[in-house]
Amino acid sequence: MSxxxxxxxxxxAKTYVAENTIASIEKALEFDxxxxxxxxxxxxxxxxxxFHDFTLDRMTNGSxxxxxxxxxxxxxxxxxxxxxxPTLEQVLxxxxxxxxxxxxxxxRDTALAxxxxxxxxxxxxxxxxxxxxxxxxxxxxxxxxYKFNNQLRTGVLTKAxxxxxxxxxxxINAYAIHPNVALVTKDNVKTAQEKGYKVLTWTVNDQLxxxxxKTYGVDGIISDxxxxx
Ligand code: G3P
Ligand code: CA
Numbered sequence: 001m002s003x004x005x006x007x008x009x010x011x012x013a014k015t016y017v018a019e020n021t022i023a024s025i026e027k028a029l030e031f032d033x034x035x036x037x038x039x040x041x042x043x044x045x046x047x048x049x050x051f052h053d054f055t056l057d058r059m060t061n062g063s064x065x066x067x068x069x070x071x072x073x074x075x076x077x078x079x080x081x082x083x084x085x086p087t088l089e090q091v092l093x094x095x096x097x098x099x100x101x102x103x104x105x106x107x108r109d110t111a112l113a114x115x116x117x118x119x120x121x122x123x124x125x126x127x128x129x130x131x132x133x134x135x136x137x138x139x140x141x142x143x144x145x146y147k148f149n150n151q152l153r154t155g156v157l158t159k160a161x162x163x164x165x166x167x168x169x170x171x172i173n174a175y176a177i178h179p180n181v182a183l184v185t186k187d188n189v190k191t192a193q194e195k196g197y198k199v200l201t202w203t204v205n206d207q208l209x210x211x212x213x214k215t216y217g218v219d220g221i222i223s224d225x226x227x228x229x
Contacts, residue, residue: 006034006220007229008102010203011052014224018059020050021083025094031227035100035133035220037202040088040114041107045070048088048113052106060085067107088117097127102155102200102222105136111144118152129153135178139168146172155200162188169197176200176219181209186216193217204229 012024013031020038028036039052043066056062062069062077074085086094088103095101105111114134121127135155136142142154153175158165162184165177176198179188189199202222204210210229213221221229 003219004034005214005218005229006100006200007031007226008035008037008200008220008222009033009226010037010222010224011039012036013226015205016225018080018083020052020086021079022086022090022094023083025086025091028226029095029098033099033226035102036095037102037104037135037222038088038091039104039106040110041066042110042113043071043074044068045072046113047071048110048117049074050086050088050091054107088114092117092121092125092127097131100131100133102133102135104157105134105138105141105145108138108141111136111141112148115145115148115152119149133175135176142168142172142174155198158183162192166192166195166197170195178202178222181213184213184216184218189216189218193219 009028011019013027017024017027038050040048041051043049051066055065059079060077118132133153134145135157137157145152145154155176155178156165156169156174157178159180162179177192178200181201181204184201192199198219200220201218204213204221205224
């Protein structure tokens with residue numbers, strides 16, 4: 001692929017600041033990234049929040065499932081003793097079109113709410129379709145995105161099989177395949193690209209692996225330390 005390699009911050013800039021926080025997003029922007037990947041869940045009161053795990057226990061002073069807490073309850077918690085859990089809208093307002101946002105639909109039933117927010121930002125805040133890339137391991141969430149607006153860019157996440165991901169990508173006219181770094185070969189990158197898909201691999205943190213992915217010709221690298229790309 002002739003276009004430039006995309007430098008993508010994973011959960012913001014996870015190596016440097018607590019993942020999926022506004023401070024982590026700001027750190028990634030300081031590194032002049034091309035895109036920032038975040039994870040979304042729907043909370044009990046219906047808003048989309050940016051958080052990785054299905055449960056609060058690892059990253060906050062709370063406990064139990066994110067989806068069983070209201071936004072008000074989540075806002076009373078601290079990530080790593082310090083940060084708020086942000087809403088997707090707060091993250092979008094922080095990025096403010098300075099780079100692409102890769103929204104991973106992590107939680108159940110997140111596609112429609114995400115698409116509605118994207119529409120709102122396109123209609124009222126001068127964002128455009130190219131600012132967004134929606135990825136998921138969950139095929140039905142990606143199908144829901146495709147049904148809502150087939151022009152939205154989608155990425156099929158896989159940690160199992162690039163060829164299966166390509167097969168599914170074909171059914172939703174996906175933009176990209178997002179394979180775990182352990183699956184990537186020079187050949188499967190070429191195959192995916194020949195079929196018209198970008199290849200964005202994760203999570204590539206060490207210099208040697210970053211170099212290897214570059215020699216394989218991937219289109220983008222998702223990294224906890226995007227400054228090394
Ligand atoms: O989107 C790439 C990567 O973030 C997927 O895995 O578990 O880090 O969300 P995970
Ligand atoms: Ca993710």
